[in-house]
Amino acid sequence: DQQVKQNSPSLSVQEGRISILNCDYTNSMFDYFLWYKKYPAEGPTFLISISSIKDKNEDGRFTVFLNKSAKHLSLHIVPSQPGDSAVYFCAAKASGSRLTFGEGTQLTVNP
Amino acid sequence: GAGVSQSPSNKVTEKGKDVELRCDPISGHTALYWYRQSLGQGLEFLIYFQGNSAPDKSGLPSDRFSAERTGGSVSTLTIQRTQQEDSAVYLCASSSPRSNQPQHFGDGTRLSIL
Numbered sequence: 001d002q003q004v005k006q007n008s009p010s011l012s013v014q015e016g017r018i019s020i021l022n023c024d025y026t027n028s029m030f031d032y033f034l035w036y037k038k039y040p041a042e043g044p045t046f047l048i049s050i051s052s053i054k055d056k057n058e059d060g061r062f063t064v065f066l067n068k069s070a071k072h073l074s075l076h077i078v079p080s081q082p083g084d085s086a087v088y089f090c091a092a093k094a095s096g097s098r099l100t101f102g103e104g105t106q107l108t109v110n111p
Numbered sequence: 112g113a114g115v116s117q118s119p120s121n122k123v124t125e126k127g128k129d130v131e132l133r134c135d136p137i138s139g140h141t142a143l144y145w146y147r148q149s150l151g152q153g154l155e156f157l158i159y160f161q162g163n164s165a166p167d168k169s170g171l172p173s174d175r176f177s178a179e180r181t182g183g184s185v186s187t188l189t190i191q192r193t194q195q196e197d198s199a200v201y202l203c204a205s206s207s208p209r210s211n212q213p214q215h216f217g218d219g220t221r222l223s224i225l
Contacts, residue, residue: 032211043202043216044117044154051211089154098144098167099214103153 004092006102015111019077023090023102025069030092034099035064035075037090038087047088048075080109113137115202115217123223126195132188132220136205141179143215144206145188145220147199160186162208190222198224 004025013019021035031052034045050057050064050073057064063076077084084106091099116135124130136143145157156170160180171177175193180186190197200221204214 034213041218041221043204043218045161046213046215049211049213095210097157098156100156101146101154 002103003030004090004102005101006088006090006105008105009103010106010108012108012110013080015082015109016079019075019080019084019109021075021077021088021090021105021107023073023075024071025073025092027092027094027100028071029094029097031095032093033064033066034091035062036089036091036101037084037103038089038102038104044089053091080107082109082110082111085109115203115205115215117201117217117220119201119220120218121223123224123225124193127192129189129191130193130222132190132201132203134186134188134203134205134217136184136186136203137215139207140205140215141183141208142206142214143186144204145178145186146202146204148219149199157188157201161183193222193224195224198222206221 034049035047037047038044048059048062048064048067066073087104089104090102093099118133123208141162143160147156157180159167175191200219203220204216206212206214
């Protein structure tokens with residue numbers, strides 16, 4: 001049972017434009033959500049998080065939106081840069097439980 | 112600043128051999144996780160240690176896989192009688208005991224079974 005799903009395995013965006021990465025979840029007990037970025041041959045790096053009491057969290061070019069009624073979160077990157085090209089994983093957890101990861105989306109930002 | 116450290120970074124071994132992978136978590140992190148990522152796949156949870164509690168082993172794919180965490184710090188993941196399908200990147204992560212803290216990952220061990 002895949003509780004966290006990233007339905008787009010890949011996304012290609014032009015430099016300077018907005019990248020929107022999507023993630024859906026099924027477990028209504030999830031109350032903390034994160035995005036990680038992974039470059040080849042490196043471990044995932046924490047990017048940004050949001051708790052269920054908020055619907056938006058912003059950090060520089062990165063904004064995470066949470067829609068609890070739709071059980072959907074998204075990561076917006078604007079403006080996108082070639083260095084943002086990586087695999088992005090969303091993850092979610094309920095209080096006292098471990099993180100559950102999505103399958104990842106490969107973002108390619110073209111110069 | 113010490114992050115999560117994993118060794119070796121690469122391991123090539125013959126089918127049927129046993130391997131041990133090591134993880135040094137960030138100091139003070141009581142939670143430690145092992146994942147693996149096969150080629151083209153997402154992160155597959157293997158095992159989770161939290162303080163002195165019994166580990167959550169629900170992700171281990173077979174009884175050939177085991178893990179220990181000694182003294183609440185360093186962890187070793189052991190794979191016995193390796194098979195070719197064990198080839199993957201094995202990732203370790205640790206997190207702070209405070210609630211809602213992100214996991215921090217090491218760079219992984221790339222395991223290749225010939």
